Amino acid sequence: VSIKNSIAFNYENTLGYAGAARKNLTQFSNDLLRTIKVKDTPEVEGFINELMTGLDKVDATTLIANKPGFFARLFHVDEIKRFITQYDDVEGIIEKSKEKLEAASFQIKKDIELCDRYMEQNLDYINELDNYILAGKIRIQEEQAAIDAETAAVDKTDLLAVHALKIRQDELDRFERKVHNLLSVREIAVQNIPQILLIKDGDSVLVEKIETSIESVIPLWESQMVIAIQLLRQKGALALEKCVTD
Numbered sequence: 001v002s003i004k005n006s007i008a009f010n011y012e013n014t015l016g017y018a019g020a021a022r023k024n025l026t027q028f029s030n031d032l033l034r035t036i037k038v039k040d041t042p043e044v045e046g047f048i049n050e051l052m053t054g055l056d057k058v059d060a061t062t063l064i065a066n067k068p069g070f071f072a073r074l075f076h077v078d079e080i081k082r083f084i085t086q087y088d089d090v091e092g093i094i095e096k097s098k099e100k101l102e103a104a105s106f107q108i109k110k111d112i113e114l115c116d117r118y119m120e121q122n123l124d125y126i127n128e129l130d131n132y133i134l135a136g137k138i139r140i141q142e143e144q145a146a147i148d149a150e151t152a153a154v155d156k157t158d159l160l161a162v163h164a165l166k167i168r169q170d171e172l173d174r175f176e177r178k179v180h181n182l183l184s185v186r187e188i189a190v191q192n193i194p195q196i197l198l199i200k201d202g203d204s205v206l207v208e209k210i211e212t213s214i215e216s217v218i219p220l221w222e223s224q225m226v227i228a229i230q231l232l233r234q235k236g237a238l239a240l241e242k243c244v245t246d
Contacts, residue, residue, distance in 0.1 A: 003135035009143060009171040014178050018132040022182075025125045025189055028118070048213055051097035055221050098214055105210040108203045115200040122192050129186045136179035143172050 007013065147169055154161050 003131055004139050007139045009175055014175045017178050018182055021128045022185055028121055051213055101210045101214060105207055108207050112200055112203045115196050118196050122189055126189045129182055133179055133182050140176050
């Protein structure tokens, strides 16, 4: 009601109608675009690939199935010590990859929170535009009804009165076009919703990949290493026992 009562059919009012809402929406769209442009998903994928490459360098299955080479047998190289040394080297690579992934995960989670705020702001802008559009339509109907009534009653020979009604109608038509433009602006705000959801969904997938790598893949790999080393030691103990028995 307050918006409707504040409407005046003149050039300045029509030009500035819903100006604050349109300005906020423009700034919002610019912020959203910057958020999309700064995304660097290949960097996260690179961290994950680096991590997987490091894990593959020391594989528990190849350790168990691997037979010592000729020089290893010749110089009595301890396979377990060699493996642990290799493990320590790879562990450093994995730890660095893990730190990078944790930092990336933290940033992406902040971006998800930002998307939630964007969504709330966007819905607020839509509601604000709806208020201006509804108030404008009601005021247009009232003004059009008043103009029609005066046009029907005016003396057609009174050119000054006829001209005044013509100016009034032109001002109303200009304002009506403004309200129609607000409908287009509202459509832009509605189209922002799937864009925000797309960004948020992409971020969520990346966070899931990172957490899977950190919380599942690395611990599983480490447990496999422990099992592999214990099996090697058992294998050595069995071989020693066999020699003693023989």
